[in-house]
Amino acid sequence: MTDTAAHVLDPVGTAQGALVDTFGRTAKDLRISVTDRCNFRCVYCMPAEGMEFVPREELLSYEEISRLARLFVEDLGIESIRLTGGEPTVRRDLDRLVAMLAALRTPAGDPVEISLTTNGSALTRLAGRLRDAGLSRVNVSLDSLKRERFLAMTRRDAIDEVLAGIDAAVVAGLTPVKVNAVIVRGHNDDEIIDFATYARDRGVQIRFIEYMPLDASGSWSLEQVVSAVEVVSAINEVYPLEPVKHGAEPATRWRYADGLGEIGVIPSVTNPFCGDCDRVRLTAEGQFRTCLFALDELDLRHPLRSGATDADLAALVTKAVWGKWAGHRIGRVDFIRPNRSMSQIGG
Numbered sequence: 001m002t003d004t005a006a007h008v009l010d011p012v013g014t015a016q017g018a019l020v021d022t023f024g025r026t027a028k029d030l031r032i033s034v035t036d037r038c039n040f041r042c043v044y045c046m047p048a049e050g051m052e053f054v055p056r057e058e059l060l061s062y063e064e065i066s067r068l069a070r071l072f073v074e075d076l077g078i079e080s081i082r083l084t085g086g087e088p089t090v091r092r093d094l095d096r097l098v099a100m101l102a103a104l105r106t107p108a109g110d111p112v113e114i115s116l117t118t119n120g121s122a123l124t125r126l127a128g129r130l131r132d133a134g135l136s137r138v139n140v141s142l143d144s145l146k147r148e149r150f151l152a153m154t155r156r157d158a159i160d161e162v163l164a165g166i167d168a169a170v171v172a173g174l175t176p177v178k179v180n181a182v183i184v185r186g187h188n189d190d191e192i193i194d195f196a197t198y199a200r201d202r203g204v205q206i207r208f209i210e211y212m213p214l215d216a217s218g219s220w221s222l223e224q225v226v227s228a229v230e231v232v233s234a235i236n237e238v239y240p241l242e243p244v245k246h247g248a249e250p251a252t253r254w255r256y257a258d259g260l261g262e263i264g265v266i267p268s269v270t271n272p273f274c275g276d277c278d279r280v281r282l283t284a285e286g287q288f289r290t291c292l293f294a295l296d297e298l299d300l301r302h303p304l305r306s307g308a309t310d311a312d313l314a315a316l317v318t319k320a321v322w323g324k325w326a327g328h329r330i331g332r333v334d335f336i337r338p339n340r341s342m343s344q345i346g347g
């Protein structure tokens, strides 16, 4: 990390081609929300009646998204892109955008990893097309394996589509297929072992995510959080686990001692990983966020639509990342909820 010191001395904080903040972190992963709309109504994310969605004309077009993505990849050091929502597959012709992004190359000529976070309900229809367009892998959100509870948590009777979608992603080779389960105490914490068994049987990786205060109803409480430590110790009693060396990715990984795969736990609340954060975000209407919990954001849509050059946009983004805060403050007295819910930011 020695050269980071050099960066810190530069007034705008970054050597050419890197997005560095004052804590010496470098952004490498760009999360792009392609829509705030979703075909599910998960209780910890969106009210039953839905949200006030962004007017369509304010959503970035695929051409605008890919122009910004090209800038981030070719000029600002981004190496991986995750497409998110709302639910990204509800936006038409998503494979067209994937193809545009898959054509990007880093300055070293390397392809960019393109992944997708989805609720899985459209994967039986889309997995093959998305893979052919250049998608690398998928994360599928699944919060219950029980039909009635799935219905209660998502307000949709769609568990069959989602489970079939996960299988379709495996068959299509969008691997490793990661299944994300948000564990909420009193809602689905009795399914932790079922999720582990399901993932072992299907050859997918289960990721247990600590419940975060990004629900639209604002009813989140620390008591509802099932910690990563609780999850790991519960599984370890049934399927002995061994730790895997941790990288910059959010998940802490554990492999099964019997070699049948691994699990991940994302301890956003009880053991934040902000010190290694390499992620930045773009919302569906073109707001740039340096953090999931950021209280401010940079509007890129207006400059983009009023003739800003790539250099103008790069300077704006570089300055915003230089000002990135240390991390979220969940559980602290000075924690302030962002004025956006998860569906308006993207996972």
Ligand code: SF4
Pocket: 272, 273, 274, 275, 277, 278, 279, 290, 291, 292, 293, 326, 327, 328
């Ligand atoms: S809370 Fe913000 S700073 Fe922390 S890991 Fe998430 S995006 Fe990064």
